[in-house]
Amino acid sequence: MTGTESEATIEARRQMEICNACRYCEGYCAVFPAMTLRREFTTGDLTHLANLCHSCKGCYHACQYAPPHPFGINVPETFATIRAESYAEYAWPQGMGRAFERNGTLVSLAAFLSVTLVLLLTMALQDPAILYTAQTGTGAFFRVIPYWLMVGMASLSFGYALFAMGMGAVRYWRGTAPGAGQKPITAGPVAEAAVDILTLRNLGGGGHGCNDLDDSFAQARRHLHHAMFYGFMMCFAATSVGAFYHHFMGWKSPHAFLSLPVQLGTWGGVLLCIGTAGLLWVKTVTDPGPVAKRLLGGEYAMLALLFLISSTGLLLLAIRHTGAMGVMLAIHLGLVLAFFLVMPYSKMVHGVYRGLALLRNAQEKHK
């Protein structure tokens, strides 16, 4: 526990004490059953519950005490704020938590700078003419951006992101429950948490959907998130298969359209485009009541960045045999670089902390 508590934490405790006496929302998601296991809420408990919340807004629209009721219960908004605070608190290295302030600006700036950097680097290292002439045949991409640079930048930035997020994960796990954190992690809860993550069970509101836009139930947000998540995973798989081909099979990119990496990348990119564009749309039209407005900038920026990565990736595929390929490749890789760099300091970390929250929840249930 930290010495001073944030306003949101104090507010969340007040709300949880009311919810714990009310319990009307127990059927919506994992948060409420987890809440009932407690009578008093430490900072760590509240951080855990907040990261368990998927912001489906079910409990806001159902709440007899939601504003304008004087109790002013707004669990999704308060929990979103606590989540953001926990991202900052557990970010590694410690001072970097500040990066979560004005996150939208930071993400946009990082994207802009890395695209510029990659463009400048390519121009400096290569004959500028290569950038504008059509490149075909084996190794076409590496004539634009040298292989060593591509792999070097990617593995450095991605490696850093993974390490920083891993450190954050350890800090989070210890910080949210000092006692339980030391408990051995067993297969049962891990499997259960994995199912929760892969199916987004908690965004189902018990099967009939969530309150995406207003008090009516829909599955849109869940499906869009799935599209984004699995699209992202497919793109990641595409890159891994490509690397495997390169190193172990000696097959160099660009690969044929019907090859495995290109197929994975293409459909992954399409899903990622649909998912991110859809989620951006949901965010714009949803009832603003249960939304933490302060955090929207960072969320919009991250979705937009993912959308740009996937759409430039698809464009690259479309024009890879033309003279525009060079610039497009540089832009695309610049965006990917930016994504890796900001990943530990962006909305992306929600995946890590929510995954851990689901794991802790599964552990508690297995007790």
Place this chain on the structure above:
Amino acid sequence: MVEFTRLWDVLVVGGGNAALSAAITAARAGASVIVAEHAPKAMRGGNSRHTRNLRALHPKPTDVLTESYLEEEYWDDLLRVTGGRTDEALARMCIRASEHAPGFLRDCGVVFQPSLSGTLSLSRTNAFFLGGGKALVNALYRTAEKLGITILYDTEVQHIAIEEGFAREAIVSWRGFPQRIRAKAVIASAGGFQANREWLREYWGDAADNFQIRGTPYAQGRVLRDMLASGVQEVGDPTQFHAVANDARAPMADGGLAMRLDCVPFSIVVNKDVERFYDEGEDVWPKRYAIWGRLIAQQRDQRAFAITDSQALHNYLPSVFPPMKADSIAQLAVMLDLDPAKLERVVAEYNAAVQPGTFHGNKLDDCRTEGLAIPKSHWARRIDTPPFYGHPLAPGITFTFLGVKVNDRARVMMADGKPSGNIFASGEIMAGNILGQGYLAGFGMTIGTVFGRIAGEEAAKIGRN
């Protein structure tokens, strides 16, 4: 723009479960329907907004109800709480029709919780709304809107012009402006009068000022009083209401269900004079839940205090407001503004009277006292393990029982014994026909849904002619 000049088939007065069940049924039967709800949109839905379940007959397990619950048992339960003060024909009709109430609500978009997660061991008799009453109310309004029903918020019906048992028109205040609504049939579903302190004072005097209104502050009873004044037959005891033990720190209105304290069976309860006044362990909590509001209403300043210790803390639901906590009974008394010496004595006398037994938190056990003027028949354990806890209690009123008389077609009866030509009623405004006293958890929503559907059907017949 609302067309105040037009003649509607059906006007529904009120905007809770009873009103919307009626409105939706009438609209589905082809009537044009207008709903006048006094509350603004954010506070719509009356007491129904605060509910969580309804009681339904079922011959076999369903996805939301376990085992079975048949007419005779349902009727016995009702007979027990009302002490026989009920209209058997109406009650049995309502009980039988309750079988189809969950299905009707589900068709209106209401989602129920799967039966396994039922709390308070009510999952056999009561179906729980996922998310509670506000989620239910939201679903009903969405359905009503889809059916093209016109809904007026911020609209108080002030007077229904009744001539020879026939409603001609309603005078309303629409967002503060006077308007008239003309309709071929009227359904009154405007709830009780429990939020009208002036009216409560007529029976309870100054005590009424200390009653907490658990539900909507819009239950002013204006339509009820107006109808009774226009020759509609009265039913039920005006002094009767349903009330529970609330936290004394709860808001005076709209505090909802979370303000109730269910620590009573695991405590001893004293009044301001530090005297116990009723057997705290009389029966399982849900069954005796309703009597404590009235009991506290009869104490000085309408206050009481539940005293317990650390042994009992986990036997009852956590409270919204933390209990007073102290290391000795005397300290606790000071915090509660009670006479310390007297509270010590009362606790000591109680402790001395506790008999050995085996404690069972959720059924009648054999832990009892012996030799006290006011016994504690179950769950009696010595209060001797600090820290000690004290919850201040006040009466929280749910609804009043005075209402309008109806027949089995939800038609309002006139004082001369004839049924009204075109006025119907559903919900709390007529619940007194069946609930002469006492209350059965989940029966309020059942009465509203069952009579709402009948009223809607019958009103639509008139409207379409």
